[in-house]
Amino acid sequence: MSVAAPDRPSGAAARAVTGTARGPRRRRAFLLDLYATSVGKKYAMAVTGIAMMGFVLAHMVGNLKMYLGAAELDHYAEFLRMLAYPLAPKDAVLWIARVALLGAVALHVHAAWSLTVLNRRARPVRYQTARDYEEASLASRSMRWSGVVVLAFIVWHVADLTLGVTNTIGADGTFVKEEVYDNVVRSLGRWPVALFYVVANLLLGLHLRHGAWSIFQSLGWSSPRFNPWRRAFAGGFAAVIVVGNVSFPVAVTLGIVG
Amino acid sequence: MSHLEHLTLKVWRQPGPDAPGRFETHVVERISDEASFLEMLDQLNERLVAEGKEAIVFDHDCREGICGTCSLMIDGRAHGPKRATTTCQLHMRSFSSGDTIVVEPWRAAAFPVVRDLMVDRSAFDRIIEAGGYITAPTGGAPDANLIPVPKPVADAAMDAAACIGCGACVAACPNGAANLFTGAKIAHLNVLPQGQAERHARAEAMVETMDERFGSCTNHGECSAACPKEIPLDVIALMHRDYRSAKITNRRDLSRR
Amino acid sequence: MRLDAKIPAGPLADKWDAYKASAKLVNPNNKRKFKVIVVGTGLAGASAAATLAELGYQVDAFTFHDTPRRAHSIAAQGGINAAKNYQGDGDSVHRLFMDTIKGGDFRSRESNVHRLAQVSVRIIDQMVAQGVPFAREYGGLLDNRSFGGAQVSRTFYARGQTGQQLLLGAYQQLARQIGLGGVRLFTRTELVDVVVIDGRCAGIVVRDLLTGEVSSHAAHAVVLATGGYGNVFFLSTNAMNCNVTAAWRAHRRGALFANPCYTQIHPTCIPQSDESQSKLTLMSESLRNDGRVWVPRDADDRRAPGDIPEDGRDYYLERLYPSYGNLAPRDISSRAAKRLVDKGHGVGPLKNGVYLDFSDAVRRLGRGTVQERYGNLFDMYERIAGENPYDVPMRIYPATHYTMGGLWVDYELGTTIPGLYAAGEANFSDHGANRLGASALMQGLADGYFVLPATISNGLAPLLNQRVPGTDHPAFAAAEREARDRFARYLGTNGTRSPDWFHRELGRIIWDYCGMERSREGLEKALSELPALYEEFRRDLRVTGSGEHVNQTLEKAGRVDDFFQLGMLMCRDALAREESCGAHFRVEYQTPEGEAQRNDADFCNVSAWEWTGDPMASTLHVEDLAFEAVQLATRSYK
Ligand SMILES: Cc1cc2nc3c(=O)[nH]c(=O)nc-3n(C[C@H](O)[C@H](O)[C@H](O)COP(=O)(O)OP(=O)(O)OC[C@H]3O[C@@H](n4cnc5c(N)ncnc54)[C@H](O)[C@@H]3O)c2cc1C
Ligand code: HEM
Ligand code: HEM
Ligand code: SF4
Numbered sequence A: 001m002s003v004a005a006p007d008r009p010s011g012a013a014a015r016a017v018t019g020t021a022r023g024p025r026r027r028r029a030f031l032l033d034l035y036a037t038s039v040g041k042k043y044a045m046a047v048t049g050i051a052m053m054g055f056v057l058a059h060m061v062g063n064l065k066m067y068l069g070a071a072e073l074d075h076y077a078e079f080l081r082m083l084a085y086p087l088a089p090k091d092a093v094l095w096i097a098r099v100a101l102l103g104a105v106a107l108h109v110h111a112a113w114s115l116t117v118l119n120r121r122a123r124p125v126r127y128q129t130a131r132d133y134e135e136a137s138l139a140s141r142s143m144r145w146s147g148v149v150v151l152a153f154i155v156w157h158v159a160d161l162t163l164g165v166t167n168t169i170g171a172d173g174t175f176v177k178e179e180v181y182d183n184v185v186r187s188l189g190r191w192p193v194a195l196f197y198v199v200a201n202l203l204l205g206l207h208l209r210h211g212a213w214s215i216f217q218s219l220g221w222s223s224p225r226f227n228p229w230r231r232a233f234a235g236g237f238a239a240v241i242v243v244g245n246v247s248f249p250v251a252v253t254l255g256i257v258g
Numbered sequence B: 001m002s003h004l005e006h007l008t009l010k011v012w013r014q015p016g017p018d019a020p021g022r023f024e025t026h027v028v029e030r031i032s033d034e035a036s037f038l039e040m041l042d043q044l045n046e047r048l049v050a051e052g053k054e055a056i057v058f059d060h061d062c063r064e065g066i067c068g069t070c071s072l073m074i075d076g077r078a079h080g081p082k083r084a085t086t087t088c089q090l091h092m093r094s095f096s097s098g099d100t101i102v103v104e105p106w107r108a109a110a111f112p113v114v115r116d117l118m119v120d121r122s123a124f125d126r127i128i129e130a131g132g133y134i135t136a137p138t139g140g141a142p143d144a145n146l147i148p149v150p151k152p153v154a155d156a157a158m159d160a161a162a163c164i165g166c167g168a169c170v171a172a173c174p175n176g177a178a179n180l181f182t183g184a185k186i187a188h189l190n191v192l193p194q195g196q197a198e199r200h201a202r203a204e205a206m207v208e209t210m211d212e213r214f215g216s217c218t219n220h221g222e223c224s225a226a227c228p229k230e231i232p233l234d235v236i237a238l239m240h241r242d243y244r245s246a247k248i249t250n251r252r253d254l255s256r257r
Numbered sequence C: 001m002r003l004d005a006k007i008p009a010g011p012l013a014d015k016w017d018a019y020k021a022s023a024k025l026v027n028p029n030n031k032r033k034f035k036v037i038v039v040g041t042g043l044a045g046a047s048a049a050a051t052l053a054e055l056g057y058q059v060d061a062f063t064f065h066d067t068p069r070r071a072h073s074i075a076a077q078g079g080i081n082a083a084k085n086y087q088g089d090g091d092s093v094h095r096l097f098m099d100t101i102k103g104g105d106f107r108s109r110e111s112n113v114h115r116l117a118q119v120s121v122r123i124i125d126q127m128v129a130q131g132v133p134f135a136r137e138y139g140g141l142l143d144n145r146s147f148g149g150a151q152v153s154r155t156f157y158a159r160g161q162t163g164q165q166l167l168l169g170a171y172q173q174l175a176r177q178i179g180l181g182g183v184r185l186f187t188r189t190e191l192v193d194v195v196v197i198d199g200r201c202a203g204i205v206v207r208d209l210l211t212g213e214v215s216s217h218a219a220h221a222v223v224l225a226t227g228g229y230g231n232v233f234f235l236s237t238n239a240m241n242c243n244v245t246a247a248w249r250a251h252r253r254g255a256l257f258a259n260p261c262y263t264q265i266h267p268t269c270i271p272q273s274d275e276s277q278s279k280l281t282l283m284s285e286s287l288r289n290d291g292r293v294w295v296p297r298d299a300d301d302r303r304a305p306g307d308i309p310e311d312g313r314d315y316y317l318e319r320l321y322p323s324y325g326n327l328a329p330r331d332i333s334s335r336a337a338k339r340l341v342d343k344g345h346g347v348g349p350l351k352n353g354v355y356l357d358f359s360d361a362v363r364r365l366g367r368g369t370v371q372e373r374y375g376n377l378f379d380m381y382e383r384i385a386g387e388n389p390y391d392v393p394m395r396i397y398p399a400t401h402y403t404m405g406g407l408w409v410d411y412e413l414g415t416t417i418p419g420l421y422a423a424g425e426a427n428f429s430d431h432g433a434n435r436l437g438a439s440a441l442m443q444g445l446a447d448g449y450f451v452l453p454a455t456i457s458n459g460l461a462p463l464l465n466q467r468v469p470g471t472d473h474p475a476f477a478a479a480e481r482e483a484r485d486r487f488a489r490y491l492g493t494n495g496t497r498s499p500d501w502f503h504r505e506l507g508r509i510i511w512d513y514c515g516m517e518r519s520r521e522g523l524e525k526a527l528s529e530l531p532a533l534y535e536e537f538r539r540d541l542r543v544t545g546s547g548e549h550v551n552q553t554l555e556k557a558g559r560v561d562d563f564f565q566l567g568m569l570m571c572r573d574a575l576a577r578e579e580s581c582g583a584h585f586r587v588e589y590q591t592p593e594g595e596a597q598r599n600d601a602d603f604c605n606v607s608a609w610e611w612t613g614d615p616m617a618s619t620l621h622v623e624d625l626a627f628e629a630v631q632l633a634t635r636s637y638k
């Protein structure tokens, strides 16, 4: 009725806490291991986000050529296909870019999806009364929705102007990819389409207003020197994209282009 | 010294972790505006006990804004409407007679409700146990002044170390993320010379322990706004940076072996 | 009963090293055969538990808080002393020792105090290595500030949050050991009894605050690091949940309780603003470095402080104690404030405070430096009082803050129950009749990091491979039953008054008659009122709810019950000590200038009380204090 090292408490000592430090946990290959954590997923979102930002900006600037007339824009599209020709075969570089972009969107969306699931699980019982947010902005809280709409836009947009499935038949009765200018004008000439473009790009702007700031935090780019400028950069970048992109449907509708 | 004549309180009552909860409405009268929010609840509890009812359970201790025990989601804000102020330091001056005040417990999967307004925040301790320390067994330390620490560095560490572990950041975060708390704890040790040896192991262990229990940070910034010690978002960036380099160093180590 | 303090032989300065050299050790592989229970995770408890686990003992740590880092040590603001002499201003182990002895008004044990001063030096090294962000000079070296009762700058600080930073440091070491499995942590678990079998402490009985379940834990040694009992006054600077239960339950099981009447009043707290107030808030004493204390010369000068000209102000501390001025020790400055307020010179709406004025400091150092030093304290004051100290002088008044009294311990920190140790504020400590500022953190960490680990192995070594009682011993079952019945009684009384009501009443009596100034008739009055009120408590208590879930009203009832019994002992102790010393001021015994009048002939001793079953009839034992290194002198801070 006695022991050498008494440590059995009477009753259940269920609540004793000990040995909690995690032992070496099974690790996957480097990048997968990183992506397995939410912080790692945010790196992925940021990197893919930056890639997409780059594309959207370049794309917008390229499209400005339509103000210089049909020839310019069509030639620009041609130029894209001819990148690095004859070193690389026709369309090659473009295809590489396309694949990269597709990958970026896929990764971005997957990360967004799994983080959203994680966050829902982190608060199974929501607050029963309205929250009074101080910092969280409309932009930051609507990332998922703005993102989804942008995704929908991209799908439709590609089908429309690249594949021509949803585009009205060209002058000679078939969709002619090379007639970029005419395609755009014909497509945006339809007011519902123009409206969709405007809405989608406004949402993209909202997405970027938070996103383009968020990348700095996610990647751990923080320095007293440029921190004050991070939000300004995001706002500016979003504004440029929105103004540029929204101008196109507007211009077509008003007949400035076309 | 004046009074608030009449306040309506909607307080969350919940018998246990898994039992369903509901709001209970109480009217309190003639509350001194010098009283703190918790002293107002004390008075309500006194009355409840006198009426033979059960007192409302809520966590509190120091009532000086330093122990981090008090909590409460007051009118949709963690620690109530006043910035940089814990619930125990929130005075009734911040309200006016006739107000209806809604009080909820903090809600997060990692912070299960214990009873009424009391939640279990021990998930924070698991994060510290994973690596939130500098290994320095008693007795072996060199003379304190052998490790000079530049004042700005000491101040930066102190800014982060001011965290009282209250959990308002998690409560306020739309994603239920603990990045501000974990970031603060990592920043405190990772900027100091004494903390360099374990810097990357610490970041890795703490982040991954946090990851198993809390949501993810999408940089809403709500945490820092709710933080009674105004811990800046920079600590999150610092944590993300150290975690990244941790993974890379870690990989190199493995390849070397 | 003869009290053996187990003071090692030899010259004062060598005692500690001599002790360590001769202390019995337990070899590393045998350490894990020993189970040590540490109750309390404040500075003393956390540092003890972490260090004992590092050494290899199996440690069980208990706290009623939800996490170790909530312990009340977190609230300490001002700083921690150490005889580092980094400022080269003539500090030394000996000087810290002398200051502490003198500050304690020659009522503490030389050997313990000297050890404290010696060990203080290594505490700072330890805490810095652990990453405590102490304040620094621009060169990167540690900064110091001066503190009450000392003429050197030996206080290390981390803004106004020194206690928080030290506790986080100790907690992190504890957390590491929990993670590694060296410590088993029990949170929201309250000690409700101590079990003694065959004259030796065999373990403890605890109550799970979440489920109300009462269970037993056996061990080879038990450490109580459960803090002070300042809340016996109801209004104090202590956290709401601080209580005397652990120490008191040990006392009831045979541990002598020493100097209960030595309770410290802190001079710089925010005056009470109204009835509903649940606690008082301390403004760190360090403020007295740059703040000047004054009241209007003319008792009914109604002008705003700013409008009162220099000659209309009485900087009474500078006037009465020229050499220490605003840095005079706590008891002295507290009483000075009380006297002036009693004379009607009080300031503020309720005329219950004195001014602590920073306008000179702001002029001398600039707002920036003042903000640098006291920024967060000023913010705290503004949050509570609603006034900005940069422009309007603070209003301050003394409040109960620290308790020098506690469980009697010998040189090894062992209580009179073998196997039961007491550390930190819970023991009667090294502070005699009055503690100097920034010395409690020092003592808590000294006990936990450096003293206990050495003395406990000395106590455990002889027990190696001996069988000690387990929780299946009937004594544990009996203690559990008693505890269950006690809490059932609180629930079953079905009276009309809440525990808080009784606590408030108890506090009023203790503050009025056993507070800053004590008198024979006052204490006798208290001793006639207390038993009656206690009787009412047992008859008329009302605790709602059940004992099977979190029930804070029930927790409170248990704590108030113990406070009542302690309160009676405090008054009896204050009555028995017919002298004034340090914080214990008997109006009958004062010098013509109204300073404390010691009676070294009859009272140069420690009073240690033994429980007899009736709080009004405890028996008094004394440990005589022998002074070799210092000669008794009247304290003078003039
Ligand atoms: C406002 C304030 C400011 C102060 N400032 C300073 C300062 O500047 N410098 C200085 O040197 N000192 C200061 N002090 C004094 C100092 O903070 C304390 O004396 C010291 O921290 C006590 O530490 P401790 O470890 O002994 O006890 P505590 O830190 O009080 O810890 C007590 C522990 O015991 C546990 N416990 C208690 N009872 C039970 C029970 N029955 N069952 C289970 N667990 C229990 C608690 O949960 C807690 O973990 C200050 C005190 C106050 C109130
Ligand atoms: C394709 C559909 C898209 C979805 C579902 C989506 C969704 C999301 C979500 C949920 C976030 C997380 C919010 C945050 O971390 O702050 C996010 C971040 C971001 N998104 Fe998107 N997005 C999409 C498309 C885009 C596009 C097209 C761009 C750029 C042109 C973009 C740029 C960004 C950026 C820069 C971030 C910030 C990343 C970070 O915080 O590290 N997203 N997105
Ligand atoms: C209103 C603004 C826009 C206009 C006028 C526009 C116009 C075009 C045109 C004409 C093409 C076909 C190019 C070619 O086939 O050579 C195209 C392709 C594409 N656009 Fe847009 N675009 C706009 C906005 C966007 C936005 C906001 C995105 C993404 C978020 C986007 C993503 C794409 C993609 C992915 C392709 C396919 C690229 C390829 O397959 O080569 N576009 N766009
Ligand atoms: S970071 Fe701020 S809000 Fe979060 S736990 Fe620390 S103090 Fe509380």
Ligand code: F3S
Residues within 6 Å of the ligand: B172, B173, B174, B175, B176, B177, B178, B179, B180, B216, B217, B218, B219, B220, B221, B222, B223, B224, B233, B236
């Ligand atoms: S609010 Fe949440 S999303 Fe990140 S920035 Fe703060 S943790």
Ligand code: FES
Residues within 6 Å of the ligand: B060, B061, B062, B063, B064, B065, B066, B067, B068, B069, B070, B086, B087, B088, B089
């Ligand atoms: S009770 Fe301690 S921070 Fe509020």
